[in-house]
Amino acid sequence: MDVKIINPFLVAAIHVLKTMASVEPIPGKPFLKKDSNxxxxxxxxxxxxxxxxxSMALTFTESCIKAIVSNLFGTPVxxxxxxxxxxxxxxxxxxCGDARRRLGEQGISLQASIPTIIAGKGHSITHINSGPRLAVPFQTPGGNFVVEVAFNKE
Amino acid sequence: MDVKIINPFLVAAIHVLKTMASVEPIPGKPFLKKDSNxxxxxxxxxxxxxxxxxSMALTFTESCIKAIVSNLFGTPVxxxxxxxxxxxxxxxxxxCGDARRRLGEQGISLQASIPTIIAGKGHSITHINSGPRLAVPFQTPGGNFVVEVAFNKE
Incomplete structure (x- = not known):
């Protein structure tokens, strides 16, 4: 599985946050995750x-997710x-649905599980996989978040 | 999807920890997870x-997972x-593989993603689903862990 499978997830994150929560995230420099940093x-x-x-993981600072959800709800959270x-x-x-739709147009069919939400100050995420693993940090006015996507070699 | 889909995951957790890490977990009273408690x-x-x-989540205390992995490695971690x-x-x-094999024998075919590992003192887990959601606490000599399984209604 090529690293290009990852890009639609980044496009989808920007698209969904913009249309649903009126937040325009600014992508930073992607980094290959070697550690759970x-x-x-x-x-x-x-x-x-x-x-x-x-797997796909979205990791937010508390201030960032509160600002995003406040915009989504139209009332301060x-x-x-x-x-x-x-x-x-x-x-x-x-x-994830938007990314899967984009990949479907390229002939790549993916299914997604239900989301699991983890809450805990300063936790770290590690994907156990054999293939590409990429993390892209994003800036928003409310704070930062990171999109991580990891796949097995097939 | 019936709640009986959950049982094979509990049987599998006991079986795998016993055979791989020589740990015999004692199951406690299952609870329906309403909060991420x-x-x-x-x-x-x-x-x-x-x-x-x-989704399936295994949540360990630090002492519990260190004791399990120490047994697995045969050297203190x-x-x-x-x-x-x-x-x-x-x-x-x-x-998860063992549970899926058991469910496969009942005619229920499931696929699993790669595992994602979360490390962070005192974090909580919430599954976003529409169907059964069960958590079972287990005791081991090294400490406690919880197996959580959640599925959507189909």
Missing amino acids: ALGDVSAVLGITGDARG TEFNEEVTDAVGELANMI | ALGDVSAVLGITGDARG TEFNEEVTDAVGELANMI
Whole structure:
């Protein structure tokens, strides 16, 4: 599986946050993840199967996700409750769905699991895979987040 | 999708830890997860697709996973390095694989994503799903862990 499978996930993250939450994320320099060095406070993880086996993780700082969800709800979000967790899951579903649709147009068929949301100050994420693994940091007015995509070699 | 889909994951967790790491986990009272109330220090998350869409999470206390991996390696593990992360991923792969094999014998075909490992003191896990969601706590001599399985209604 080529590293080009990763790009649609980045395009999808920008597209979904822009259309759903009126946030325009600015991508930074991608880095190959060797260590679990992208720390964050809230993550959404989605498992991927089909033509390629992998996973997608979105990792937000607390200030970043609160600002995004505040925009999404149209009202300031101050605490991280069930409603916010559900919204993070929905954003992850939409980003993964948009990326899968783009890849489907290239003849790559992927299925996605349900999202799992992890909350915990300064946690780290590591994907156990044999193929490409890429992380792209994004800046938003509310703070930073990282999109990580990893696939097995097939 | 019936709640009975969850049981093979519990049987598999006991079987894999017993055969691979000589640890005999004692299951506690299962609880339906309404909140993300199972806190832990290290989690493995696997996305599931196929006849049912869901996810499996294993959440360990730090002392518990160090004791399990020490048994697996046959040498005491004191720090949480890449080798330990890989071992946690392999255990998760084996538990999910064993459960999928058991479910396959019942005519339920599931695919699994790659494992994602989360490390961070006292993090919480929430599955965003529409169907059954169950958590079972386990005791081991080294500490406690929780197996969580969640599926969408189909």
